[in-house]
Structures are given as structure tokens and as C-alpha cells.
Amino acid sequence: TGGGGGRVAVYYGDISGFDTANIVAYGGTGRRGRGGAGTVFLKDSSQAYGELIIDNNGGSGETPLRSVGSGVITDLSATVLTDENADFPLPDPDTGALGLEGLELNPNIEQERTFTIIDNTATTITINAADGDLTEVAQVGNRYIGVYTFDTLTVSGESKVTAQDIVEIAEGGSLTVNGASLEVALLDDSVASVVDTANGTVIETLDTTLPEVEILLPPEVTTVGTSQTLMVPVRVTDDVALGTIVFSRSGVVEGSQSREVPGEVQTYTTEFELFVPGDLPPQGLVILEISVTDAARNRSVPVQRTLSVTDGSGPIVNITSPLPGTFFRPGDDVEVVVEASDFSSVTSIGFSASGVASASDERSFDPAVEAATATFSFQIPADAPAAGSLFLSASATDAAGNTESAPVVSVGILDITNPxxxxxxxxxxxxxxxxxxxxxxxxxxxxxxxxxxxxxxxxxxxxxxxxxxxxxxxxxxxxxxxxxxxxxxxxxxxxxxxxxxxxxNQTVLTVSSDTVWESGTYTYGDVHVTNGASLTFNGNVTLRANSLTLTNGSVLTHSAATTATTSRLNLEVEALSIDGTSAIDVSGKGYLGGGRSATGDYGRTLGNVPGSYRGVSGSYGGLGKIGDPSYPAPDT
Structure with missing residues (x-):
């Protein structure tokens, strides 16, 4: 098979007198057929994209155009697109292979913007940073594709031209496929073919009509005040589809912001926010400029509106003393210092207190001054609640009648009550x-x-x-x-x-056999009464211990009282434990009470049973008679 034709490119200002038909790049001949046609590219200074001619002079060889192809983004930065599944043709300085250098890339087929490729690897494409930021129009997961754009494309002489990229013909341009075939990619990954067509079909026509923009502010809106926000309504239109609106400010307020028009619409209305800071001097100017691009990146003629800045903000005012978080005691005197300043001068300063105390006052300044200081005082009530809050507020008014408030200062009341x-x-x-x-x-x-x-x-x-x-x-x-x-x-x-x-006391006493303690105080760490033992207190006995434990049928009791003695079982223990078989049992150990006098009734006990002896108290007993007729009888 013959070799492929070469590549010829001619850039010129005036080519009159020169016949471009004499520039040819046919494929070579061979025993098995002719090679694919080369390409002839012509571009004069008046053309945006130039003319591509592919003619194989009757040969049938195939001419594949260098192509980016299509795929899905797996990673993206401002200038580098990555497709880990791609296998892009690599540049090779030794053979002169360009790779993808010089081709155009659309990183997101849902939009029209393209970028010029300056380098690539097998899986990455690097674009010219001057063309913009890839991340502004694309993101991971978007489908990308290469784009060819020509003013004129002519395919003839039995050429078979294929491209994995889409081909666009500029508005007013022409596509001619005569005695040849052309296959190019479409955005939906299908293929469009134009075969043996004398006046080929326009695959895609570029939009060259400029969009239009209009500021919808009423004509009477000619000023904007400092510290004020003005909403600026805008309407944009285009014959095909709108792209991006740019809202710029210059003068005493500078900046810009852009907004994408959602969807493929031809008319869109939106609002932009203009804020004028309060620290700007009045009598300045703000120049608004709004422009819009369409989907084909045509930019409208910018529209401007100039606004005068007036004094729309109050003074700068602050409470400088006391500082936030200061604490005072109930009954203290509080001194509040307020400072204010303004371009057009301060006429008055006001003050108020709320919370655990209430107070208010105002100072006027005649003549007005650019910077003013006022001092106010009041007393915190003596009964102000502990840990209460006191809120100090202040405001200032300027000569234009604008009033501004200071940040509220919160101070506290000290807690002077001990826990x-x-x-x-x-x-x-x-x-x-x-x-x-x-x-x-x-x-x-x-x-x-x-x-x-x-x-x-x-x-x-x-x-x-x-x-x-x-x-x-x-x-x-x-x-x-x-x-x-x-x-x-x-x-x-x-x-x-x-x-x-x-x-x-860490002493541990174990009582495992019957034991009697006589009157006195016994001190131990822990006392264990066990093994069915009986611990008997005889007389007035006190046990002081960390713990007392009764287990295995053991009993703690005291001896029976007599007419001459008493028994007292006094336990001062921190922990008392008695299992189900053991007990503290003092039942039946004392005598029942009797009357105070020899003639008094016997004391009564449970069940209203008479006591056994007059004048002697017991460990159970009902009340003894005390000789007072007004005291109820025991049986009541």
C-alpha cells in the first residue's frame, strides 16, 4: 500500500494570484492500493477557523484525522483532565508525532466551551491555562469530546475521512463531500456519515449572534446610600441559548461576580446584590456594568449604570468601658463610656441598661462633631440576684439623621453568697x-x-x-x-x-460462741457474730464499729432488766448486715412500766395488758400513769 499524503498548512494575508488548487497532498501508490490522502489547511487573516481540503485524486485510501475521542472524566484540575480508561496517542519528538497538541477539547458535552490542548500523556490532557479553568465547566463524571471547527471543509477524490471528534462548520461556511466519504462523531456517541454529496450537509453551525442585556432598575434610581444594599434586576436574551452573566462594579465599590443561566433558555431575568460599605465617604460614584455570553461564547455589548453614593449609614459607635465580661457587686456604681464617629458628624449619643438594673440617658452635641465621647453612670441595686446579667446598649445619630447601635455589652453580677x-x-x-x-x-x-x-x-x-x-x-x-x-x-x-x-480501726472480731459483754464501750473495725452464737449485752453497752455482721443463726440481744438495773443496746456501726437465719432480738427482756405513785394504775403494754410492777419502767411498755387527771387513760 502506498504511503499516506503529507500535511500542508498555509497562513496568509493576501493570496491573490496564487491558485490553491496547485497545493495537493495525495496518497502514494503501491501494489496493494493507494495510501490515504494528506491534508491541506489554508487560513487567511479574515477567517476565524480556516479551510481544510482533503483530496486523494481518485485513490481510496483512508485518512484518519488526529482525534481526542470521547470518554468520561475520572479526575480534574484547572488545567489537567484525566481519564484512567483512555489511551491517548503520545507525542514523540523523534518521529515528530504531536500527540493531541493543538487540538480542541470540550470537557463537558452538556456545554459548548472548548480549550486548546498543549500536551498529553496516555491518560491525561493538559490545556492552555489562558483558555480558562476546566473546573468552571466540568467535573468528574462528565463526558468529554474533541472538537474540530472549520470555515470550510472539502472532502473529494475518493478520500475516506474519519474523525473520532465532532466537526463544526462556522456560520456562513460550507461543507462539501464530493465523490468521497466523511465520518465524524456526534455528541451522543453515534456517527454521522456524508457520502458522495456534492453540497455536503452542515453537521453543526456556529452561533455568531450576540446576546443582549438590560438593567431593569427604574430610571429614578440614581443614588445608593452607604451601608445599604441595592438589588439590581437584569434581563438577558439570545436567539439560541444563554450562557453566563457577569456583574461588575467599579468606582468607590469594586468587584465582580458571574452567574450561569440555568438550562438552554433564550430569555432569563435575575437579580444581583450591590452593597455599599458604611465606611465610604459620600459623594462617590459606583459604576455598574453587566454583560452576558451565550452558549457559543458570544459576548454581549456591556450595559452600564452609574449611581451616586449618599450618606446612608449611621455613626460608628462602641461602648469602650466597661469591657464585656466585667463583673460588679450588688450596690456598685457603674460608669459607661460610649465613643462615636461619623463622616457627617455626630449629633447625639444615647445609652440604656437592662437586665438586673434599668437605666437610660442621652447626650446631645451642638454643634455636631465628627468624633464624640459620652460618659453615663448608674447604680446596681443592692438586691441584684447573684450571677445575674446586665446588658448595656448605646446608639448614635449623625447630622443626616442616620442612627446606628453599638454592639451590646454584657456584664455580670458577682455571686457573694457562700455555698x-x-x-x-x-x-x-x-x-x-x-x-x-x-x-x-x-x-x-x-x-x-x-x-x-x-x-x-x-x-x-x-x-x-x-x-x-x-x-x-x-x-x-x-x-x-x-x-x-x-x-x-x-x-x-x-x-x-x-x-x-x-x-x-482495722481489728476484726469474730464471735462464734455465746458471749456476754458487760457495761462499757467496745470499739472494733469489723465484728462478725456467726455459728449460731449469742452475743449478749449486760447493762449499758455501746458497740462502735465499722461493720456488724450476723450470720448462721446468730443472735444479738441484751440481758433482762431488774428493778434495780437497766440494759441498753447501743449500736454505732457504719454498716449492719443480718442474714435470714439471724436476728437482733430484745423481745421480753424488760419490765413493763407502772404508775408514778403507789396508788397509780399499772402501766399498759401491747394489747392493753396491765404492767407487772408499779413505778418501774420497762423495755416494751405502755405509758406509766403520771398522776395528771387530764392525761388520757391507758386504755384510750
Missing amino acids: TVSLTYPHEGAVVGQVLTVDVSTSDDVGVSSVEFYLDGSLQETVSAPPFSWEWDTTLYSEGPHVVGVVAYDETGNSAVDEVTVTV
Whole structure:
């Protein structure tokens, strides 16, 4: 097969007197047929895109145009498009292969904008940054395609031309396919063919009509005030489809913003926001300029509107003293300093207080001044609630009648009430052992923030949230008396203290046989009565212990009283445990009460049964008679 024809490109200003028909690039001949036609590209200074001629002079070889093809974006930056599934032709300096350099890329077939390719790899395309930002029109997942645009395209001489890209013919241009064939891609990935057509079909015509824009502000709107926002309505139109609206500001206010017209519409109305800062001097000008591009990137003639800036903002005003977060005590005098400034001068400053105190006042300035300071004072009530809030407000008015408010300053009222704290366990005089939890009860008019736990004056732990408690391992300390102390604080730092003296005793006593304790005080760490034993208190007996446990049928009791003696069973224990087979049993151990005098009735007991002896009290008993006739009889 013969070799393919070469590529010829001629750029010129005036080609009169030169016959372009003499520029040919036929494919070479061979035993198996002719090679594909080459390309002749002509472009003069008046053309936007130029003319492409492909003529193989009767040969049937195929001429594939360099193509980007179509695919789906897998990654995208401002200048680089990535398709991990692509296999783009690579540039090669040794062979002169250009790769995709110089071709046009449409990164999103849902729009018309194209970019010139300057380099590529097998999976990436780099565009000319001067053409814009790819991410403005495309994103990952969009379908891309290559684009050829010509003023004139002529295919003849049995050429077979194929392109994986779409081909656009500019408006007013021509496509001629004569004795040849042309296959190009369409946006929907199908293929359009034009075969042996003397006046070929226009595959796609470029839109060259400019869109139009109109500012819909009423004619009487000629000013805008400082610190004011003006909504600017705009209407844009196009004969095919609109693209992007650009809203620009210049003068004393500068900036621009763009807005895409949604959908393929020919008329669209929207609003843009113009804000004039309050720190601008009046009498300046703001120039509005609005333009629009259509889907073919034709740009309208910009439309302008000039507005004068007037004084539309109040003074700059601030409360400079006291600072936010300052605290005062009930009954304190408060001094408030307000500063204000304005281009057109300040005429008055006003002040007010709300919350735990109310106050208001105003100062006038005649003549008006550009910068003013006013001082106000008031007193916080002596009964202002603790931790209450006080809100200070101020405003200023300028000579144009504009009023502006200062940021509200919030100050606080100090809490001067101490919290309360009480040790709920262990109690004063308790015998403790092993590991125990020291508990407290607290209260405050605002709230307790922390509790410190001390042992013998040494800080052991600080707890900053309820429940306020401390685990005390008494086995780490000597036996004998120890002082447990607590200090509670509120958020302001007010405090309260409490302390108890306890005795640490780790001695464990086990009573496993019947035992009698005579009158006295017995102190142990833990007492276990078990194995069916009976522990009897004879007389006035006190047991002080960390714990008392009765198990396996054991009994704690006291001996029977006589007319001359009493028995008292006094338990001062921190923990008492009795299983289902054991008991503390003092039933039937005491005598019933009698009357106070020899003639009085017997005392009564449960069931209104007479007592056994006059004048002697007992461990059960009904009330003894006290010799007062007004006292109810025992049987009532």
C-alpha cells in the first residue's frame, strides 16, 4: 500500500494570484492500493477557523484525522483532565508525532466551551491555562469530546475521512463531500456519515449572534446610600441559548461576580446584590456594568449604570468601658463610656441598661462633631440576684439623621453568697476501716463548681462535678483518730468547709460462741457474730464499729432488766448486715412500766395488758400513769 499524503498548512494575508488548487497532498501508490490522502489547511487573516481540503485524486485510501475521542472524566484540575480508561496517542519528538497538541477539547458535552490542548500523556490532557479553568465547566463524571471547527471543509477524490471528534462548520461556511466519504462523531456517541454529496450537509453551525442585556432598575434610581444594599434586576436574551452573566462594579465599590443561566433558555431575568460599605465617604460614584455570553461564547455589548453614593449609614459607635465580661457587686456604681464617629458628624449619643438594673440617658452635641465621647453612670441595686446579667446598649445619630447601635455589652453580677457543704458519711465519731466512700451534701444559689477532700489537713482529691465523693482506703493510714475535711467552692470562688473526726480501726472480731459483754464501750473495725452464737449485752453497752455482721443463726440481744438495773443496746456501726437465719432480738427482756405513785394504775403494754410492777419502767411498755387527771387513760 502506498504511503499516506503529507500535511500542508498555509497562513496568509493576501493570496491573490496564487491558485490553491496547485497545493495537493495525495496518497502514494503501491501494489496493494493507494495510501490515504494528506491534508491541506489554508487560513487567511479574515477567517476565524480556516479551510481544510482533503483530496486523494481518485485513490481510496483512508485518512484518519488526529482525534481526542470521547470518554468520561475520572479526575480534574484547572488545567489537567484525566481519564484512567483512555489511551491517548503520545507525542514523540523523534518521529515528530504531536500527540493531541493543538487540538480542541470540550470537557463537558452538556456545554459548548472548548480549550486548546498543549500536551498529553496516555491518560491525561493538559490545556492552555489562558483558555480558562476546566473546573468552571466540568467535573468528574462528565463526558468529554474533541472538537474540530472549520470555515470550510472539502472532502473529494475518493478520500475516506474519519474523525473520532465532532466537526463544526462556522456560520456562513460550507461543507462539501464530493465523490468521497466523511465520518465524524456526534455528541451522543453515534456517527454521522456524508457520502458522495456534492453540497455536503452542515453537521453543526456556529452561533455568531450576540446576546443582549438590560438593567431593569427604574430610571429614578440614581443614588445608593452607604451601608445599604441595592438589588439590581437584569434581563438577558439570545436567539439560541444563554450562557453566563457577569456583574461588575467599579468606582468607590469594586468587584465582580458571574452567574450561569440555568438550562438552554433564550430569555432569563435575575437579580444581583450591590452593597455599599458604611465606611465610604459620600459623594462617590459606583459604576455598574453587566454583560452576558451565550452558549457559543458570544459576548454581549456591556450595559452600564452609574449611581451616586449618599450618606446612608449611621455613626460608628462602641461602648469602650466597661469591657464585656466585667463583673460588679450588688450596690456598685457603674460608669459607661460610649465613643462615636461619623463622616457627617455626630449629633447625639444615647445609652440604656437592662437586665438586673434599668437605666437610660442621652447626650446631645451642638454643634455636631465628627468624633464624640459620652460618659453615663448608674447604680446596681443592692438586691441584684447573684450571677445575674446586665446588658448595656448605646446608639448614635449623625447630622443626616442616620442612627446606628453599638454592639451590646454584657456584664455580670458577682455571686457573694457562700455555698454550703456537709459531710454525710462518715459522721462525727464514726469507726471506719477498709475502703469507704466519703460523701458530702452541697448547695449553692448558683451552683457548686468543685469540692476538695482533705485528710488530717492534707489535700487528697479535688472533684469538679457531681457526685462529689472520695474513695478513702483506710488501710493505708494508721489506726486511731483522723480528721476528714471538705471545702466546697462555687463558680465565683466562694467557699464553705466541714469536717468530722473518725477513728480508723482495722481489728476484726469474730464471735462464734455465746458471749456476754458487760457495761462499757467496745470499739472494733469489723465484728462478725456467726455459728449460731449469742452475743449478749449486760447493762449499758455501746458497740462502735465499722461493720456488724450476723450470720448462721446468730443472735444479738441484751440481758433482762431488774428493778434495780437497766440494759441498753447501743449500736454505732457504719454498716449492719443480718442474714435470714439471724436476728437482733430484745423481745421480753424488760419490765413493763407502772404508775408514778403507789396508788397509780399499772402501766399498759401491747394489747392493753396491765404492767407487772408499779413505778418501774420497762423495755416494751405502755405509758406509766403520771398522776395528771387530764392525761388520757391507758386504755384510750
